[in-house]
Amino acid sequence: xxxKTLERCAPLALLALALALPLAVQSATYMHIxxxxxxxxxxxTSWNLVGGFAGVLPLGHSAFLGIGAYTSTILSLQxxxxxxxxMIVGGVLAMIVGVLIGLPTFKMRGAYFALATIAFxxxxxxxxxxxxxxxxxxxxxxxxxxxxxxxxxxGKMLFADKEPYYYIILVMLVVVLMLTAFISRSKLxxxxxxxxEEPEAAMALxxxxxxxKLIAMAMSSFLTALAGTFYAQLNLYIHxxxxxSLDLSxxxxxxxxxxxxxxxxxPVLGAMLLRPVSDFSRIYFGDTLPGLHxxxxxxxxxxxxTFQPRGLQEPLTRLYHWVIDRLSSDRRTA
Amino acid sequence: MLYIxxxxxxxxxxxxxxxxxxxxxxxxxxxxxxxNFAHGSLLMVSMYVAYWTITLSGLHPYVALVxxxxxxxxxxxFLQDIVIKPIFKAExxxxxxxxxIIVTTGVWYILDNLTLLIFGPxxxxxQDNPLRGKMLEIGEFMLSVPKLWGFGAAVLTTLAVYLFLQxxxxxxxxxxxxxxxxxxxxxxxxxxxxxxxxxxxxxxTAGVAAVTLVPFNNVFxxxxxxxxxxxxxxxxxxxxxxxxxxxxxxxxxxxxxxxxPQFMAATWAExxxxxxxxxxxFVKPAGLFGVKNDW
Amino acid sequence: xxxxxxxxxxxxxxxxxxxxxxxxxxxGEIMGLIGPNGAGKSTAFNCIAGVYTPTSGRIFFQxxxxxxxxxxxxxxxxxxxxxxxxxxFASKTVLYNVTVGSFATxxxxxxxxxxxxxxxxxxxxxxxxxxxxxNLTIADRKxxxxxxxxxxxxxxxxxxEVMAGLRPSEVDEVVEMIRKIRESGVTILLIEHIMRAIMAxxxxxxxxxxxxxxxxGTPDQVANDPNVIKAYLGDDYVVS
Numbered sequence: 001x002x003x004k005t006l007e008r009c010a011p012l013a014l015l016a017l018a019l020a021l022p023l024a025v026q027s028a029t030y031m032h033i034x035x036x037x038x039x040x041x042x043x044x045t046s047w048n049l050v051g052g053f054a055g056v057l058p059l060g061h062s063a064f065l066g067i068g069a070y071t072s073t074i075l076s077l078q079x080x081x082x083x084x085x086x087m088i089v090g091g092v093l094a095m096i097v098g099v100l101i102g103l104p105t106f107k108m109r110g111a112y113f114a115l116a117t118i119a120f121x122x123x124x125x126x127x128x129x130x131x132x133x134x135x136x137x138x139x140x141x142x143x144x145x146x147x148x149x150x151x152x153x154x155g156k157m158l159f160a161d162k163e164p165y166y167y168i169i170l171v172m173l174v175v176v177l178m179l180t181a182f183i184s185r186s187k188l189x190x191x192x193x194x195x196x197e198e199p200e201a202a203m204a205l206x207x208x209x210x211x212x213k214l215i216a217m218a219m220s221s222f223l224t225a226l227a228g229t230f231y232a233q234l235n236l237y238i239h240x241x242x243x244x245s246l247d248l249s250x251x252x253x254x255x256x257x258x259x260x261x262x263x264x265x266x267p268v269l270g271a272m273l274l275r276p277v278s279d280f281s282r283i284y285f286g287d288t289l290p291g292l293h294x295x296x297x298x299x300x301x302x303x304x305x306t307f308q309p310r311g312l313q314e315p316l317t318r319l320y321h322w323v324i325d326r327l328s329s330d331r332r333t334a
Numbered sequence: 335m336l337y338i339x340x341x342x343x344x345x346x347x348x349x350x351x352x353x354x355x356x357x358x359x360x361x362x363x364x365x366x367x368x369x370n371f372a373h374g375s376l377l378m379v380s381m382y383v384a385y386w387t388i389t390l391s392g393l394h395p396y397v398a399l400v401x402x403x404x405x406x407x408x409x410x411x412f413l414q415d416i417v418i419k420p421i422f423k424a425e426x427x428x429x430x431x432x433x434x435i436i437v438t439t440g441v442w443y444i445l446d447n448l449t450l451l452i453f454g455p456x457x458x459x460x461q462d463n464p465l466r467g468k469m470l471e472i473g474e475f476m477l478s479v480p481k482l483w484g485f486g487a488a489v490l491t492t493l494a495v496y497l498f499l500q501x502x503x504x505x506x507x508x509x510x511x512x513x514x515x516x517x518x519x520x521x522x523x524x525x526x527x528x529x530x531x532x533x534x535x536x537x538x539t540a541g542v543a544a545v546t547l548v549p550f551n552n553v554f555x556x557x558x559x560x561x562x563x564x565x566x567x568x569x570x571x572x573x574x575x576x577x578x579x580x581x582x583x584x585x586x587x588x589x590x591x592x593x594x595p596q597f598m599a600a601t602w603a604e605x606x607x608x609x610x611x612x613x614x615x616f617v618k619p620a621g622l623f624g625v626k627n628d629w
Numbered sequence: 630x631x632x633x634x635x636x637x638x639x640x641x642x643x644x645x646x647x648x649x650x651x652x653x654x655x656x657g658e659i660m661g662l663i664g665p666n667g668a669g670k671s672t673a674f675n676c677i678a679g680v681y682t683p684t685s686g687r688i689f690f691q692x693x694x695x696x697x698x699x700x701x702x703x704x705x706x707x708x709x710x711x712x713x714x715x716x717x718f719a720s721k722t723v724l725y726n727v728t729v730g731s732f733a734t735x736x737x738x739x740x741x742x743x744x745x746x747x748x749x750x751x752x753x754x755x756x757x758x759x760x761x762x763x764n765l766t767i768a769d770r771k772x773x774x775x776x777x778x779x780x781x782x783x784x785x786x787x788x789x790e791v792m793a794g795l796r797p798s799e800v801d802e803v804v805e806m807i808r809k810i811r812e813s814g815v816t817i818l819l820i821e822h823i824m825r826a827i828m829a830x831x832x833x834x835x836x837x838x839x840x841x842x843x844x845x846g847t848p849d850q851v852a853n854d855p856n857v858i859k860a861y862l863g864d865d866y867v868v869s
Contacts, residue, residue, distance in 0.1 A: 057432050059439075104616040110432060111369045111574065115566050116615050122563055123608025130601045187732045187741070194718055194729045201716035204678060206704035206733035206781055246559070250439060257436055290455075291447030298444035305433045305440070306420050310720070 003328040010324070018170055022163050031162040035234065037275045038169040039227060044256040044267035045176050046223035050216040051253060052261035053189060055196020056106070057114040060121030061252050064094040064221045066128065066244035068228025073145050073238060074137050076156070083157040087229040091222040098221025099214055106210040106217075118246070125244040144239025147232060157233045165234050172230065173268075176223055180264050192216055193262070247294075251278075254297050258304050260311020269313050274300070340475050341592040347481040349588015353581035354488035355543040356565040356572075357495065358410075358536030364575035365512040365532035368434045372413075372441035374562025376537050378555065379445055380406050380544030385458055385553045395465060395549045396483065402541045410537025415530045417441060422526070442562070450555040457552040465549040484546035491542050492581050495535065499577070508532055512575070567611040573621025582623060586610075630689070631656045631785050631816050632677070637686035639669075639676055639840075646672040647683070648840040654785070659807070659817045661831035661848070663824075665860055669840040670820045671713055674787050677818075678710045679703045690785070704733055709783030711774040713790045713820075719763030723754060726762050726773055730780030748780045751813075752806060768799045775806070785816045792823050800826055828852065836860065 025031050043061070051058050071093055072086025101120055105113040129142045139145070152158050159165060183189045194202040195209035202209050232238045259270020278293040285292045308314055359373040370376075383405055387398040418437060425431040460466070468479035499505040510518040511528040519525050551557070568587055572579025587607060594603035614622060632654040639647040646669045654660045662670055676683045679700040688695050690708055698706075718726050727745035728738070735741050749755040754772055757765065762773060771791050778786060788807070792800045804826050811817055821827045827834065828848040836844040836857050844854040851857055 055432065057435055104619070108619050109367075109574075111363070111367075111435070112570070112615060112619055114369060114435065115570060116612065118563065119567065119608050119611045119615070123605055123612065126601060126605045126608065130599065130605065185738055187736055187738070190725070190729050190732055190738075190741075193721065193725075197718045197720065198716040200680075201712060201718070201777075202729070203680075203700040204704060204710050204712070205730045205777060206701045207729070208699070208701045250443070253436065254440075257433075289451055291450045294443045294447045295451070298440040298442075298447070301440035302417060302437050302444075305437050306424065309421070309424055309433050 003324060006324050006328050010320075015174065019167075022166055028162055031166065033275075033279050035162060035166050035169055036279075037271055038166070038173050039230065039234075040252070040255060040275050041268045041271035042169060042173045042176060042227055043224060043252050044259065044271055045173065045180060046220050046227070047252050047256050048220075048261060048267045049180060049183070049223070050213070050220040051256060052263070052266070053184065053192040053196065054213045054216045055192075055262075056110050056213060057253065058117045058217075058220070059114050059253055060117035060119075060246075060249050061220075061224050062244050062246070062248040063117075063121035063124045064098065064224035065228040065231065065248070066124065066238075066240070067094040067097060068225030069232040069238045069243045070128070070139065070145070070228075071225070072229040073147060073232045074139070077145065077147065078136070078138065082155055083229050083233055084155070087226050090229055091225040094225030094228075095218045095222040098217045102210075102214045102217040106213045118249070121244060121249055122246065125240050128240040128244065142240060144237060144242070145232075147236040149236055157229070165230075169230060172226065177264065177268070179219075184264060188212060188215060196262075251297070254301055258297075258301055258312060260313030263311065263313045263317075265317070266311045266313035269316060270311070273312065336474055338593060338596060340477075341596065342589060343475065343477060344481065345588040345590075345592025346585050347478065347485045347588070348592065349585035350488035350581060351481065351484040351543060351546055351584070352561070352564055352568055352587050353572075353584025354484070354491055354546065355540060355561050356568040356580045356584055357488075357492060357543075357577065358539040359565045360569040360572065360575055360577065360580045361495065361539070362532055362536040363569065364577075365508055366434075366529055368431070368438065369566070370533075370536070371435065371439040371562070372445065373536075373540065373565055374558030374560070375442045375445035376406070376410065376413075376558070377540045377544055377547075377561050377565075378449065378553075378558030379409070380537075380541040381548055381551075381553045381557060382449060382453065383541070384545045384548045385460065388460060388548065392462070395460065395463065396545060398548075399542065399545050402545050403538050406541030406544075407534040407538035410540075411530045411534035413441065413537070414533035415526075418533070419526055419529065422529070442558075446555055446558060453555065455555060457554045459552055460549060463549055478550065480546065480549040487542055487546045488581060488584070491539055492577060495539065496577050498535075504531065564607075567607060570611060570619075571614055571622050573623055576621060576623070579621050579623055583621070586622070630654065631691055632818070633689040634677070635687045635689075637673070637676060637683045637688060639672055639681060640684045646840050647676065649686070650837065650840065650842055651686075652835050652842065652845070654816060654818060656784075656816050657811070657814070658832045659811055659819060659830050661827040661834040662818060662820050662837070663822075663827055663834060663851075664837040668837045670837065671789060672840075673837070674710065674789055674818075674820060678708065678787060704781050704783075707782070707784035708787070709778035709781050709785070710787040711771075711778050711789050711791055713793070715770045715774045717762035717765070717770055717773055719761070721762055722759050723762055723765070723773055723776075724749065724758040727776050727780045730777040731782075733781040745780055748776050751809070752776050752779070768795050768802075771795065771803070772806070775810075779810065779815070783815060785818065786810065788817060788819045788821075790820055790822060792821055792826055804829055 025034065047061050050056060068090035071090030072083045075081040075086040075089060076083050101116055105116045128139055131139045132141045133139065152160050191207045191212040195207055195212050199209045228243060231243060255270040255274050256267040258274060260266025274297065277296055281293040281296065304312060355377055359370055362370045380402055384398050384402045387401050388395050418434060421434050421437050425433055465480040470477045470479050470482060499509055507523045508528050508531065511523055511525050515525050564587060568583035569580055571586055572583030590607055591603055594606055630653045634650060634652050637647055637650045650673060664670055675681045677688060679698050682697045690706060695703060724745055727748055728741045731741040731744035746755065749758055752772055752775065754776055757769060765773060775791060792803050800823060807817060807830055819830065831848055833846060834848055834851045835842055836851055838860045843856045843860060844851050
């Protein structure tokens with residue numbers, strides 16, 4: 001096979017593997033772990049659109065997750081509206097909020113944006129915890145919302161088995177990956193990269209940097225909110241601390257950064273490498289050594305940032321190209 | 335009315351301690367141009383150091399200053415030198431290195447969870463505490479004595495840092511670096527060493543804050559997170575990098591926290607603080623007092 | 630006139646960096662802007678390119694008043710610039726850097742890359758197109774800076790010390806490059822410290838000191854102007 005065909009086939013093979021995986025996994029626990037892994041890969045890839053390409057540091061993405069989760073759950077519990085529709089409504093709401101945060105802060109030093117996202121997410125959580133009702137919408141304050149497992153089916157995004165959830169999040173991940181790949185090769189991707197790296201030079205080359213970042217922020221917050229609906233439908237229970245937490249916001253950023261911000265595969269690689277660490281340390285050391293996985297994350301993060309600032313995807317990409325090179329018939333002699 | 339006045343005064347006292355806690359954050363930002371997300375954790379570590387120093391030695395809580403402050407200076411100095419400096423070096427072409435910010439969050443997670451592993455989640459309060467619940471009665475007012483001392487410590491430390499930056503050669507070198515790193519290195523100033531110093535001093539001021547906090551504030555692994563976010567808010571209110579602004583920003587937060595609960599649920603007061611923060615960020619990002627760097 | 634500046638003044642907190650500066654550039658011209666260190670040359674550039682809005686005075690670009698216009702809008706109108714301290718997108722390839730510039734006038738990546746390749750070829754940088762910009766030599770970084778600006782298809786190009794720090798042989802190459810750019814129809818405003826280059830290239834030269842224009846004319850006229858000699862060498866050297 002030639003290099004080109006190989007490079008084209010590799011992602012397809014990976015996708016086929018992902019599609020077939022549920023056939024091999026029988027245990028519901030492992031299935032759930034896989035679903036959560038894909039869920040994180042989706043979140044970090046969505047984060048990457050603004051955190052990676054635009055060169056800013058959003059640290060409050062769980063707020064968008066919360067907006068998505070609460071919007072679709074309230075709409076479906078109180079008005080019987082399908083979560084699929086509620087998902088879009090939540091996405092649009094999150095997008096508006098994301099733009100409102102970015103609008104004033106993208107013109108300032110990056111530190112302000114990072115702080116604004118944290119403050120918004122924390123303030124939003126405090127609000128949700130304090131509000132039982134906004135007008136006709138019941139939020140239930142700290143007690144959260146429960147989705148009764150009644151009336152399964154695709155339209156209600158509610159299933160008795162895990163498999164459908166697996167395929168839904170897999171499709172979402174593939175779509176957001178394709179979108180990322182498309183953007184990184186488009187004018188917007190060039191503009192985001194340029195504006196993130198050298199804003200003054202970018203402006204002189206005709207780029208409205210703040211506007212490019214806003215577009216990225218809008219997309220990222222929209223996509224993140226969609227995952228909120230998925231989270232609610234998967235767990236059937238949401239409360240402020242579960243969907244809007246600083247820890248979650250940071251974990252998303254950590255995974256994406258360790259994997260490699262600004263690359264397409266980086267955030268997914270990060271989730272694949274780090275989620276198991278956190279799952280297994282929680283399963284095996286959760287009682288004796290609480291918080292161990294966060295220490296491991298912290299150490300990995302510092303090591304990666306020190307020695308491989310572009311993330312683990314860099315050496316792994318090199319390895320991948322080397323393997324492809326070995327396998328292909330038209331090997332480069334270089 | 336009298337109650338509100340009393341609350342206001344207590345709010346100012348507590349707020350000044352918040353300001354003291356935030357002082358190091360604003361100093362470090364002023365020099366390194368990096369938000370140190372581990373600042374709250376450094377405060378937490380300082381509180382543990384203070385707690386154990388006082389508990390094991392049986393000294394008066396405030397005597398612990400002479401031990402806590404040097405320890406925290408050294409801790410901060412080498413944290414910057416060993417963990418953060420290499421990233422600055424790796425990204426020296428980047429004007430505002432995001433990786434440095436993210437590494438400080440890594441430090442936050444490590445410190446908080448290591449403390450959790452070592453000392454467990456329980457809340458600790460000083461035993462044999464001569465300051466516990468001590469109140470000063472001035473006419474109709476009841477004022478907390480440890481908070482009064484805290485107020486004094488906050489004002490003195492802020493003044494000391496300010497004078498240090500204005501009057502000493504080292505202080506001038508720090509200021510030069512904060513204004514223009516490249517120009518400073520041309521004048522023979524080793525910027526990385528200045529960074530170490532700034533980080534050390536910033537952490538040492540967190541040590542002062544910790545010693546004033548321990549007599550009346552519980553010590554637990556996530557105590558830093560509470561202060562962390564407050565500190566972020568304070569430094570933005572006061573103007574990122576402004577020394578005096580930290581104290582004023584802290585007092586504003588203290589006042590809101592003490593007065594707002596008279597009129598609404600306490601948790602809503604917290605929401606108001608976040609709201610004010612976002613408002614200032616959007617409307618007057620240079621801070622309420624409009625001074626970016628007053629040194 | 631492609632660029633016309635009328636009484637431009639720029640103040641920073643009471644400090645006057647540019648003082649009532651007026652000048653004009655005709656299409657196809659190479660205009661040199663010189664002056665001692667701190668004379669306000671770069672500030673003038675930044676005012677023209679939209680980084681600063683002048684405190685008073687007016688700037689016309691192709692007849693249009695451009696006061697207060699943002700840098701990216703000006704770029705799209707045909708005003709390109711380089712920076713004295715080069716600002717490459719260091720983690721990206723040379724081709725990527727230049728493609729960012731050519732996106733100013735087109736939407737599709739294939740088109741933008743084609744245009745970028747043409748610019749690279751024009752400036753003899755095409756053999757380095759796959760190198761990372763951060764790994765280039767100073768001379769090549771300066772050329773990349775020009776290539777990027779050129780890729781936006783400017784009518785007027787502001788070059789801010791593109792020869793500073795180069796070896797004499799490299800300076801000659803850049804002089805040739807600038808001539809070639811002018812021949813392709815681009816008007817050029819040049820800030821430069823290297824007098825040999827300024828004198829060889831410029832059709833006219835404007836000299837500023839303390840933000841004020843002290844002389845204007847052909848390179849020869851300016852070189853013999855007593856005010857200019859005084860500005861550069863100090864009072865002691867003036868033979869009256």
